[in-house]
Amino acid sequence: MNNDIERYTPSERSNHWAVAILFVLAGLSGLALFHPALFGLSGLFGGGAWTRILHPFLGVAMFLLFLWMAIRFAGHNRLDANDRQWLRQMGDVINNREERLPEVGRYNAGQKLLFWVLVLSMLVLLVSGIVIWREYFSAAFGIGTLRWASLLHAASALVLILGVLVHIYAAIWIKGSLGAMLHGTVSRAWARKHHAGWYKQLSRERK
Numbered sequence: 145m146n147n148d149i150e151r152y153t154p155s156e157r158s159n160h161w162a163v164a165i166l167f168v169l170a171g172l173s174g175l176a177l178f179h180p181a182l183f184g185l186s187g188l189f190g191g192g193a194w195t196r197i198l199h200p201f202l203g204v205a206m207f208l209l210f211l212w213m214a215i216r217f218a219g220h221n222r223l224d225a226n227d228r229q230w231l232r233q234m235g236d237v238i239n240n241r242e243e244r245l246p247e248v249g250r251y252n253a254g255q256k257l258l259f260w261v262l263v264l265s266m267l268v269l270l271v272s273g274i275v276i277w278r279e280y281f282s283a284a285f286g287i288g289t290l291r292w293a294s295l296l297h298a299a300s301a302l303v304l305i306l307g308v309l310v311h312i313y314a315a316i317w318i319k320g321s322l323g324a325m326l327h328g329t330v331s332r333a334w335a336r337k338h339h340a341g342w343y344k345q346l347s348r349e350r351k
Contacts, residue, residue, distance in 0.1 A: 166205050172185050203273050204270070230253040269297060
């Protein structure tokens with residue numbers, strides 16, 4: 145009998161990795177345009193002109209695929225009373241005393257907060273990016289608006305990059321998390337240990 149249970153469907157995994165690839169491409173092209181010291185990264189995209197052309201399209205594609213992913217997972221990322229208690233016991237979280245923590249559903253409170261930070265960052269990136277998109281939209285805005293939009297675009301990009309780094313670190317820190325997004329399944333023991341509430345829900349649904 146297979147002891148593994150499905151955590152992510154093939155469609156969910158494909159969506160996630162498509163967003164990840166576009167994040168890397170949009171991030172590298174954005175950094176190339178952000179500061180002269182990083183302009184060498186534009187060579188990855190065929191030079192400065194192509195980088196300026198491709199970056200906004202990469203960003204829009206990333207946002208659309210992220211939006212689809214966010215819609216799929218939003219229901220699992222609503223904070224509840226158990227999540228608030230989980231946050232109050234951050235000392236137990238840091239020291240891996242999971243037996244003292246309230247039951248965790250499909251995602252813990254830290255993952256849920258990060259999810260909403262990423263959603264907000266993506267929204268700010270999209271709106272500010274449209275405002276400063278020189279080819280199509282920037283002529284409709286005044287210089288003051290463009291400056292504020294540029295600042296917000298850079299700040300939200302920084303938050304997004306830091307958030308993704310936290311996401312990667314957490315996936316490596318909790319053994320089995322990265323494998324779930326690669327292969328789609330986790331062991332029953334992993335589910336019981338890290339997401340007991342989610343595991344119990346799945347068990348009830350299968351009865």
